[in-house]
Amino acid sequence: MNLTRRTALSTGLVSTALPRIAFGQANGDRVIRVAVQKISNTLTLDPLREQSSNASERWMASILENLIGRNQHSGLERVPALATAWRRIDALTLELDLRQGVIMHDGREFTSEDVLQSFGEGRIFGPSVPKDVTAIAQRHFPTLERLQPTGRYGIRFITSKPDVTLEGRLSAGGGEIISAQSWRQRQTWQANSIAPVGTGPYRLAEFVPGVRLVLDAHYAYWDGPPPAQQVIFFEVPEAASRIAGLRAGDFKFACDLTPDQAIALARDPKVQVQGGLVPNHRIVAFDKTHPPLDNPKVRLAMAHAVDGQAIVDSLWAGKSRVPPGMQWEFYGPMFVPRWRVPEYNPPLARTMLLSAGYNGEEIIYRARHNYYPAEVSTAQILLEYWRQVGLNVKLEICENWAQVLTKHGPRGVRDWSNSATFDDPVSSLVAQHGPHGAQQTNGEWSNAEMNALCVQMEASTDFTARQAMFRRMLQICEREDPAYIVLHQNAVFTAHHRGIPWRSSPSFFLDFSLRGFSS
Amino acid sequence: MMRFIAWRLIRAILTVLAVALFVAVALRISGDPAVIALGPDATAPVLQAFREQHGLNRPIPMQILVQFQAMLHGDFGASMMDGTQALPLVLHHVMPTLEIALPALLLKLALGIPAGILAAVRRNSWIDRLVMAGAVLGLALPNFVIGVALVLVFAVKLGWLPSSGHPNFAGLLLPVISLGLAGAGVMARFTRSAIIGVLTQPHVRAAAAKGLSRYKVMLRHVLPNAVATLLPVIGLAIGGLLAGTVVVETLFSWPGLGSLLVVAVANRDLPVVECILILSAATMAVSNLVMDVAHAWRDPRIVRGRH
Numbered sequence: 102m103n104l105t106r107r108t109a110l111s112t113g114l115v116s117t118a119l120p121r122i123a124f125g126q127a128n129g130d131r132v133i134r135v136a137v138q139k140i141s142n143t144l145t146l147d148p149l150r151e152q153s154s155n156a157s158e159r160w161m162a163s164i165l166e167n168l169i170g171r172n173q174h175s176g177l178e179r180v181p182a183l184a185t186a187w188r189r190i191d192a193l194t195l196e197l198d199l200r201q202g203v204i205m206h207d208g209r210e211f212t213s214e215d216v217l218q219s220f221g222e223g224r225i226f227g228p229s230v231p232k233d234v235t236a237i238a239q240r241h242f243p244t245l246e247r248l249q250p251t252g253r254y255g256i257r258f259i260t261s262k263p264d265v266t267l268e269g270r271l272s273a274g275g276g277e278i279i280s281a282q283s284w285r286q287r288q289t290w291q292a293n294s295i296a297p298v299g300t301g302p303y304r305l306a307e308f309v310p311g312v313r314l315v316l317d318a319h320y321a322y323w324d325g326p327p328p329a330q331q332v333i334f335f336e337v338p339e340a341a342s343r344i345a346g347l348r349a350g351d352f353k354f355a356c357d358l359t360p361d362q363a364i365a366l367a368r369d370p371k372v373q374v375q376g377g378l379v380p381n382h383r384i385v386a387f388d389k390t391h392p393p394l395d396n397p398k399v400r401l402a403m404a405h406a407v408d409g410q411a412i413v414d415s416l417w418a419g420k421s422r423v424p425p426g427m428q429w430e431f432y433g434p435m436f437v438p439r440w441r442v443p444e445y446n447p448p449l450a451r452t453m454l455l456s457a458g459y460n461g462e463e464i465i466y467r468a469r470h471n472y473y474p475a476e477v478s479t480a481q482i483l484l485e486y487w488r489q490v491g492l493n494v495k496l497e498i499c500e501n502w503a504q505v506l507t508k509h510g511p512r513g514v515r516d517w518s519n520s521a522t523f524d525d526p527v528s529s530l531v532a533q534h535g536p537h538g539a540q541q542t543n544g545e546w547s548n549a550e551m552n553a554l555c556v557q558m559e560a561s562t563d564f565t566a567r568q569a570m571f572r573r574m575l576q577i578c579e580r581e582d583p584a585y586i587v588l589h590q591n592a593v594f595t596a597h598h599r600g601i602p603w604r605s606s607p608s609f610f611l612d613f614s615l616r617g618f619s620s
Numbered sequence: 621m622m623r624f625i626a627w628r629l630i631r632a633i634l635t636v637l638a639v640a641l642f643v644a645v646a647l648r649i650s651g652d653p654a655v656i657a658l659g660p661d662a663t664a665p666v667l668q669a670f671r672e673q674h675g676l677n678r679p680i681p682m683q684i685l686v687q688f689q690a691m692l693h694g695d696f697g698a699s700m701m702d703g704t705q706a707l708p709l710v711l712h713h714v715m716p717t718l719e720i721a722l723p724a725l726l727l728k729l730a731l732g733i734p735a736g737i738l739a740a741v742r743r744n745s746w747i748d749r750l751v752m753a754g755a756v757l758g759l760a761l762p763n764f765v766i767g768v769a770l771v772l773v774f775a776v777k778l779g780w781l782p783s784s785g786h787p788n789f790a791g792l793l794l795p796v797i798s799l800g801l802a803g804a805g806v807m808a809r810f811t812r813s814a815i816i817g818v819l820t821q822p823h824v825r826a827a828a829a830k831g832l833s834r835y836k837v838m839l840r841h842v843l844p845n846a847v848a849t850l851l852p853v854i855g856l857a858i859g860g861l862l863a864g865t866v867v868v869e870t871l872f873s874w875p876g877l878g879s880l881l882v883v884a885v886a887n888r889d890l891p892v893v894e895c896i897l898i899l900s901a902a903t904m905a906v907s908n909l910v911m912d913v914a915h916a917w918r919d920p921r922i923v924r925g926r927h
Binding site: 142143144145152231232233235236237239240289290291294295309310311312335336337338339341342345346348349350351500501502503504505506507517533537538539542543 | 650652653655656657658659660661665666669670673702704768772775776779782783784870871872873879880882883887888889
């Protein structure tokens, strides 16, 4: 670490004037111990390899930050982060003013050089970069052509074609900024991938894959010194062990609780449960190449047969909701008002099946064993709904995703969830169900008009036209040629010792910076 | 004797090779490792890039051939997740596993053998029934149930011990007791059977008839003969040291080989899974080999019977 006079002074000064936030322990212990189900699915800490919302999103923004941030304590709208302002120079160029005086974890000042390295050779492309990482980066920034610094504190992103989603992409996973100098000092991409150096409120102290992630306070943090001296994430796979550890005082926070666990814990006077909706929808996806699902009427009938609200009420204790289709309110102007998922209407479903000529053919439904919260219970409820309208659906519980997605054997319906990684339909409907999305590349579903609309939408800069396109896409994917059924929005719950003035975010992120504490 | 040992050694090596082959085939045919590692959102180009990076685009027999060739040179490959060499990664996790597995083994032996002897000596008494009821309970209750109960009592209610994964003496206790109690039941039952088997032998009656005390009969005539029956059971317990802690490690978030195995299997991190399972199989094979040799040394009829 380069310890500059500025770093030393700021660290010393701010650490004496730390905000007094009680963590619920009388001995003044300023270490936050958090039990999570998973720290990293890929055993790495780099956002271009570690892509899981339910694992790395918990801590990633504590270490690495984006140029454009999200308001984690409101509606996830874009806010200045490492860039203080941004503007369009022309249809292909986005110019950003970088925040000055930001001290990185290695003691250097953040400049445009770090942005160049974050999107440059050795980081996202080049012979030393794993091929899948380059492919992931291309998926995140498909139109990015080059970066052009305009000075120490300014940079331009130049795209190969107009891309109105660039600001959103820069605020999402994959757009995090790393220290150029620290990155170049390490020999390999793999070595960097387990030792990220960024600008966040906490710096990496130790990472033991599958065991713990230790973060130390970065007192020179640009948005105020973090209130905790240290945050330790412990990987505790079993929910019962996380809860027991919380109650025993081994952890101050326990994450990844199911709704019933959250309800039970909320009765404990020493514990406070927070959480709520996150930008992720539980869906079932169709394989329309499999008869009888080649008939869109059968798929729509399956949607009309399901009462999502009953699932929300019975399995989520009303703490989730049936969302307005595959969209989220933080889309802002792109949100389609008054759009609804197909209503629960068993008589209509029966009529549709009759007109489709459905004759009791078996439909395979592949699910995993509670990869998603209450997944098996949800599957059982769905089976019963479908049985009631005369559908013959057979549930297959699979051990892994490869078994769910395999093309061997008949495919019909499968469990899935879709996230919105940034505030535009391109991040969800286009990314997941468009021509390059997993559902189409896996050969489950395709629609020529949808694919044409996806191409147009990615290139269009006209918001009115884009909203019309998005409405039409919803019409295709949820009514005319159903690609999926939206069941409910997902919610996450975090329990912590009562008395800690911490606020949860409308996402998977656990914000332990000053912003995350109410006093 | 040397021929006996050589033959057993060849059998042990073949066993390990068979396990390696089985694991290599089973892991590859139970699902595309690229899809498992990258999840349901991964697009075709990303999956293809991952397969190329890790040689998964080759036919399965070719993948296995290349892997075996490398393994014979001591190269188990690198983790597909973070690029770490599999063998050092796995060896790094062996010590934490042994930290709980060895004390648990001692606990099994220290509890199970005396309890079995006591039950056999007091056969059909209330002591025998009590010990055997405890042994059956230990056998019937899975170690994670014992673990959860211990956590509830000693961590949540009493607050005496940490609930999980602490690398200190207090943190060792609950995982060790969870593992040890279940195994002690098995050991007690086998010990009781072995002792009763020897107690009914004519030479034991003869020893008692010539006026030896019960203590001396047990020490000189019963226990040495019962050990021969117990050796294979102890061998299995030692062989299972590395592979037998998976559930308890997961429950207590213990950073050992079992936890690593669960993560690696879930991610289909082939080099790591294969390395762990080959190491576990080798431990079991070596343990059995040692016990076979010990058994043969103790009872030379075994060698003569075979050869």
